[in-house]
Amino acid sequence: MTARKTPIAPDGRLLFGGDYNPEQWPEEVWAEDVALMKEAGVTSVTLGVFAWATLEPRPGAREFGWLDRLMELMHTHGIGVVLATPTASPPPWLGRLHPRTLPRDADGHTLWWGSRQQFAHSSPVYRRYAAAITEDLAIRYGHHPALRMWHINNEYCTADHGDEAARAFRDWLRAKYGTLGALNESWGTAFWSQHLDTWADVIPPRRTPYLHNPAQLLDFRRFTSDALLECYTAERDLVRRHSPAHIPVTTNFMPLWVGQDAWAWAEQEDVVSVDVYPDPRDPLGGQYNAMLADMTRGQARGPWMVMEQAAGPVNWRGVNHPKPAGLNRLWSLQAVARGADAVCYFQWRQSRQGAEKFHSGMVGHAGAEGRGFAEVKQIGAELAVLGPEVTGRHAVSDIAVLHDWHAWWAGGQDGRPSTRVAYEEVVRAWHRALWEAHLATDFAHPAHDLSAYKMVVVPQLYLLTDAAIENLLGYARGGGTLVCGFFTGVADADDRIRPGGMDARLRELFGIRTVHEWWPLEEGESVDCGTFRGSLWSEELTAAPGAEVVAAYRGGDLDGLPAVLRRGPAWYLSTLPEPPALRALLADVAAGAGVRPPLAGLPAGVEAVRRGGVLFLLHHGRGEVTVTLPDDAVHRDVLSGQEHTGSVVLGRFGVAALTRGTRGPGAA
Numbered sequence: 001m002t003a004r005k006t007p008i009a010p011d012g013r014l015l016f017g018g019d020y021n022p023e024q025w026p027e028e029v030w031a032e033d034v035a036l037m038k039e040a041g042v043t044s045v046t047l048g049v050f051a052w053a054t055l056e057p058r059p060g061a062r063e064f065g066w067l068d069r070l071m072e073l074m075h076t077h078g079i080g081v082v083l084a085t086p087t088a089s090p091p092p093w094l095g096r097l098h099p100r101t102l103p104r105d106a107d108g109h110t111l112w113w114g115s116r117q118q119f120a121h122s123s124p125v126y127r128r129y130a131a132a133i134t135e136d137l138a139i140r141y142g143h144h145p146a147l148r149m150w151h152i153n154n155e156y157c158t159a160d161h162g163d164e165a166a167r168a169f170r171d172w173l174r175a176k177y178g179t180l181g182a183l184n185e186s187w188g189t190a191f192w193s194q195h196l197d198t199w200a201d202v203i204p205p206r207r208t209p210y211l212h213n214p215a216q217l218l219d220f221r222r223f224t225s226d227a228l229l230e231c232y233t234a235e236r237d238l239v240r241r242h243s244p245a246h247i248p249v250t251t252n253f254m255p256l257w258v259g260q261d262a263w264a265w266a267e268q269e270d271v272v273s274v275d276v277y278p279d280p281r282d283p284l285g286g287q288y289n290a291m292l293a294d295m296t297r298g299q300a301r302g303p304w305m306v307m308e309q310a311a312g313p314v315n316w317r318g319v320n321h322p323k324p325a326g327l328n329r330l331w332s333l334q335a336v337a338r339g340a341d342a343v344c345y346f347q348w349r350q351s352r353q354g355a356e357k358f359h360s361g362m363v364g365h366a367g368a369e370g371r372g373f374a375e376v377k378q379i380g381a382e383l384a385v386l387g388p389e390v391t392g393r394h395a396v397s398d399i400a401v402l403h404d405w406h407a408w409w410a411g412g413q414d415g416r417p418s419t420r421v422a423y424e425e426v427v428r429a430w431h432r433a434l435w436e437a438h439l440a441t442d443f444a445h446p447a448h449d450l451s452a453y454k455m456v457v458v459p460q461l462y463l464l465t466d467a468a469i470e471n472l473l474g475y476a477r478g479g480g481t482l483v484c485g486f487f488t489g490v491a492d493a494d495d496r497i498r499p500g501g502m503d504a505r506l507r508e509l510f511g512i513r514t515v516h517e518w519w520p521l522e523e524g525e526s527v528d529c530g531t532f533r534g535s536l537w538s539e540e541l542t543a544a545p546g547a548e549v550v551a552a553y554r555g556g557d558l559d560g561l562p563a564v565l566r567r568g569p570a571w572y573l574s575t576l577p578e579p580p581a582l583r584a585l586l587a588d589v590a591a592g593a594g595v596r597p598p599l600a601g602l603p604a605g606v607e608a609v610r611r612g613g614v615l616f617l618l619h620h621g622r623g624e625v626t627v628t629l630p631d632d633a634v635h636r637d638v639l640s641g642q643e644h645t646g647s648v649v650l651g652r653f654g655v656a657a658l659t660r661g662t663r664g665p666g667a668a
Contacts, residue, residue: 006248006270007392008149008303008341013043014387015148016380017079018345018362019308020045022070023054025349030070033349034077036368041380044080045348046307047071048137049154050116052086056133058093064140071146080148082344083141085235087130088154089116094129101126104162107207115355120160121227122168127234134235135242142242150239151307152251155275156228157259161204165227170202172223186494187215211415214495221409225261233268252307253299255292256424258412261405262299263445272300275308275346278331280323284432286607286620289331291431293338295403298443302394305342306335311372312360320358325371326653330618332379333639333655336386337609337616339395343383382639386614386657389638393612397440398595400453401431404446404461404468410495411462411487418520421536423460426485429576430459430586436579437587438597438608450475455593457586458484463491469505476509476570481593483571483586484510486537487518511547511567516540519558527575528554529563534575541565541574569593601628606650614638615658619650626650634661 009015017037022030037045047070048055055063074081092113095102103111103120111118119126134152141147177183180196189195194213196202205212205220236249248270253262255274266272274296278285296304311328313320332343350361362376408423434441434457442453446468450456456475461468469489476482489506491497500507501515517540526533529551543549543562550564550571564585565572571589576582590596598615599608605621615635617627628647629635635644635658648656 005300005302006246008248008271008305009387009391010246012388012391014336014383014391015044015080015082015305015342015344016383017042017044017082017348018046019049019347020047020349021050021347021351022047023051023066024351024353027066027069029349030073033363034073034079036363036373037079037348038077039368040362040373040377041384042079042348044082044148044342044344045074046082046084046151046344048086049084049151050086050089051084052089052133053091055086055137056091059097062136067141071141071144075144075146079146081144081146082149082151083137083147084151085130085134085137085153085239087119087134087152087231087235088156090119090126090129094126098123098125100162100164101129102162103158103160103165105159106161106205108161110162117155117158119158120162120164121158121224121231122160123164127231130231131234131238135238138239138242142239142247143244147243147247149271150236150243150247150249152232152235152239152249155252155254156232157254157257158228159224159259161206166203168227169204169220169223170199172226173202173219174199176219187213187219188494188496189213212413214410214413214415217413218406218410218495221259222261222406224259225264225405228260229265229268232265236268250305250307253296256295256427258405258408258424263405266299271305272296273305273307273342276306276331276335277308277310277314279317279321280313280327281321286331286334286618287432287435288428289334290338290435290607291428293335293340294397294401294431294441295443297339297395298400300339303339303341303392305344306332306340307342307344308346309344310360311345311362311376312364313358314360315356315358322360324653325375328372328375329379329382330620330653330655333382333386333616333657334607334609334618336383336390337395337611337614337618337657339611341391343379386638389614389657389659390611395440395609395611397442398454398593399434399439399441399590400444400448400450400456401427401434401441402446402456402458402461403427403443404463406493407461407463410491411460417487417518418537420520420523421460421487426536426576427459429579429582430457430485433579433582433586435607436583437590438599438602439587439590439595440598440609447471450480451478453480454595455481455483455590458482458488460485461488463493463495464489464503464506465493469503473505473509476568479569481569481571481589482509483589484573486539486574486576508544509567509570510572511544511565511570512541512572513544514542516542526578527556527558527563529575529577530554532577532581534563534577536576537574538563539574599627599630603627613659615660617648617650617654617656617658619652619654622652624649624651629658635659636661
């Protein structure tokens with residue numbers, strides 16, 4: 001089975017709610033919860049995420065009575081249920097009775113119960129018990145009228161280096177390579193006397209005296225993502241078997257998380273959902289939120305779901321700051337502007353016990369009188385009026401940002417030219433430049449069809465397959481504008497360095513004759529590129545005949561050599577320009593490709609995004625700003641009901657969602 005991309009909000013109502021854990025509370029609290037949910041405009045709740053021990057307190061037992069009552073309670077009050085399979089957190093008895101269901105880390109330490117995610121993904125016993133509780137839930141509730149969606153497991157992230165994983169890793173490698181000879185060739189085992197004589201020699205990457213074989217690490221990353229995906233698809237297929245076809249199935253991604261190839265996973269989901277937790281103290285938190293939205297929308301190829309966010313502080317940073325008044329609303333509406341059809345939280349009611357009792361809830365410790373709940377009510381009311389205007393509609397972009405987990409896995413290992421190069425930070429720097437230039441972006445895989453985009457940017461893809469390279473060449477030859485960052489196209493799919501230090505086809509495309517050396521930069525070090533300074537990285541390149549040197553290094557060992565090269569529609573940046581310079585460069589290239597912001601002359605800190613017929617204006621600052629509207633038509637703010645002609649004033653963290661009406665009374 002594959003994904004069937006079911007609509008999230010077929011009735012035109014944006015999903016609004018959160019994880020609801022009533023098993024943590026006396027049953028008399030449930031009636032109060034439902035009353036507050038109705039007051040807040042909640043349309044759905046997620047049940048059962050961590051309820052395995054409650055549902056199956058001992059092997060084979062089933063305690064469904066409390067969940068029966070909850071399902072009926074939600075249905076009676078018109079609140080839909082996103083029903084979870086509880087398999088992210090097995091009961092203690094499973095590990096006690098079946099120790100091989102517990103994962104081990106690379107040092108051989110067992111990860112015990114007492115937290116969550118303590119399951120060995122490749123353990124047949126774990127999978128058998130997970131399938132049993134999943135199928136019983138599906139049989140009992142698959143046709144319940146309250147059911148809106150299935151939520152499989154939670155934040156799949158468990159790595160396992162134990163014996164169960166070793167067995168499954170060998171099977172995965174046999175399926176991929178067929179023979180040990182092919183595996184030895186791919187892994188380059190002639191280096192350091194690592195030749196594998198039998199399949200029994202193959203183990204997960206465990207503690208070693210020095211650096212691991214990088215190809216082994218890369219394949220183990222791939223295997224782990226695939227093994228967890230097998231767990232997901234097994235449970236997905238079980239709940240589908242016992243549910244109507246219109247009930248979608250999802251699992252929630254952690255944002256930009258290194259351990260999971262979300263492109264592959266998204267193809268197996270009916271709805272793509274993500275948990276988003278920008279830091280409220282981060283001055284670029286809004287940009288980070290936008291980037292996660294663009295990435296998830298790209299994976300979904302349409303509307304997507306915020307499965308979790310925080311109404312206030314989280315509990316896992318060193319210092320956990322609350323969200324100031326208005327920020328929860330701003331970031332929630334920003335997600336909708338960028339394609340979300342569901343805005344949900346962890347969690348509904350803040351826990352009084354357990355490891356996350358200081359993680360906020362929609363109803364915090366202050367209860368219904370708290371500021372947080374008042375803001376939640378405002379968001380719920382606004383989503384109710386906004387839903388009919390945006391649900392099901394795609395936020396269209398002319399620019400694609402390319403991102404690939406395999407390139408991240410390979411490029412982020414030890415033994416590289418610089419440990420200062422963090423792939424995710426490079427991606428964020430490029431997205432920030434586009435966001436600050438008010439240019440809408442999608443994220444795409446390098447092998448995706450890119451023909452619909454006027455401009456494609458590649459912040460950094462150290463590893464590129466031959467198919468991906470041919471895709472980029474075809475895009476550029478077809479007239480598309482391609483802008484590529486440093487240290488890209490260096491390795492093939494086996495993490496084998498390509499001859500010349502960069503694929504010859506890409507060197508020809510960008511006008512690079514020779515890559516002599518990579519020159520990574522130290523902390524605080526920068527390079528003079530004439531009109532800007534570069535940081536983090538530089539390269540000793542020779543330009544090919546016919547290439548245009550847009551910017552050259554000045555002074556130092558690279559004096560006069562190209563920092564930015566261009567050949568036709570293809571650009572190459574051998575350093576990371578400082579933020580204003582990268583923003584200006586990408587904005588200029590975009591303008592040349594025919595891509596411009598939705599509004600000109602936006603004040604600093606104001607984001608403009610179009611979704612369907614709605615123009616969202618989102619103010620990430622704390623002062624008051626005036627935004628000039630593009631014409632003299634009457635624009636109605638869906639959120640406030642007010643009409644605006646010529647301009648709109650936004651206060652601290654202000655948001656307007658404008659639809660265009662007729663021309664103003666003074667128009668000719």
